[in-house]
Amino acid sequence: DAGITQSPRHKVTETGTPVTLRCHQTENHRYMYWYRQDPGHGLRLIHYSYGVKDTDKGEVSDGYSVSRSKTEDFLLTLESATSSQTSVYFCAIKTSGALGFHEQYFGPGTRLTVT
Amino acid sequence: GNSVTQMEGPVTLSEEAFLTINCTYTATGYPSLFWYVQYPGEGLQLLLKATKADDKGSNKGFEATYRKETTSFHLEKGSVQVSDSAVYFCALSDPKTGNQFYFGTGTSLTVIP
Numbered sequence A: 001d002a003g004i005t006q007s008p009r010h011k012v013t014e015t016g017t018p019v020t021l022r023c024h025q026t027e028n029h030r031y032m033y034w035y036r037q038d039p040g041h042g043l044r045l046i047h048y049s050y051g052v053k054d055t056d057k058g059e060v061s062d063g064y065s066v067s068r069s070k071t072e073d074f075l076l077t078l079e080s081a082t083s084s085q086t087s088v089y090f091c092a093i094k095t096s097g098a099l100g101f102h103e104q105y106f107g108p109g110t111r112l113t114v115t
Numbered sequence B: 001g002n003s004v005t006q007m008e009g010p011v012t013l014s015e016e017a018f019l020t021i022n023c024t025y026t027a028t029g030y031p032s033l034f035w036y037v038q039y040p041g042e043g044l045q046l047l048l049k050a051t052k053a054d055d056k057g058s059n060k061g062f063e064a065t066y067r068k069e070t071t072s073f074h075l076e077k078g079s080v081q082v083s084d085s086a087v088y089f090c091a092l093s094d095p096k097t098g099n100q101f102y103f104g105t106g107t108s109l110t111v112i113p
Helices: none
Strands: A004-007 A009-014 A017-025 A031-038 A042-051 A054-057 A064-070 A073-078 A087-094 A102-104 A110-114 B003-006 B011-016 B020-021 B024-028 B033-038 B044-051 B056-059 B062-065 B075-077 B086-093 B101-103 B107-112
Touching: A004 A042, A004 A087, A009 A017, A017 A031, A031 A064, A042 A064, A042 A073, A042 A087, A042 B101, A054 A064, A073 A087, A073 B011, A087 B062, A102 B033, B003 B062, B003 B101, B011 B020, B020 B107, B024 B033, B024 B086, B044 B062
Parallel strands: A009 A110, B011 B107
Antiparallel strands: A004 A017, A017 A073, A031 A042, A031 A087, A042 A054, A064 A073, A087 A102, A087 A110, B003 B024, B020 B075, B033 B044, B033 B086, B044 B056, B056 B062, B062 B075, B086 B101, B086 B107
């Protein structure tokens, strides 16, 4: 358990509304990640952060933005939700250490349904 | 680029059967390799890992050996239990920076009594 929580755990929203998901960690890890999980696609990286105010895009970043104003919190925002963004969203952290010895640990996930 | 390919599921086995889930990878360099397990309604949990060629990762009766010559990291367990029913993901970390991770599509395992 890497002390990662996500909120909300479940959300139903309507098309066109903004949605923000929160990831909170308690162990001061520098790297944080947002993934989405969809059947047949496994996990796909949306955005990641390598420090406060430092973020970068992943392979499926369109329609998503992120912010990290504190080390412990990483927010994912859907500016205008669409049905294609219905998914399960996972936050993760990466442990620090020598190259090759990093590990990722995941939060419990947020199930988002866009109607 | 970096990618992971794992066998399609779902896989259904009887209790005490032998399990193999195949995983091969493509990477520019020598990545670390991982197996994660996801139980229903939960996040992914790190099951085992290997950081260099010929390393064997093991945990809870599961094993996987890092094979550089075949670029593979197959997951095995000698005798599965009903409690092993889950989705298993193979993954690698970017060999240059270690900052990004690449996941396979997952293999669903159901073990029947």
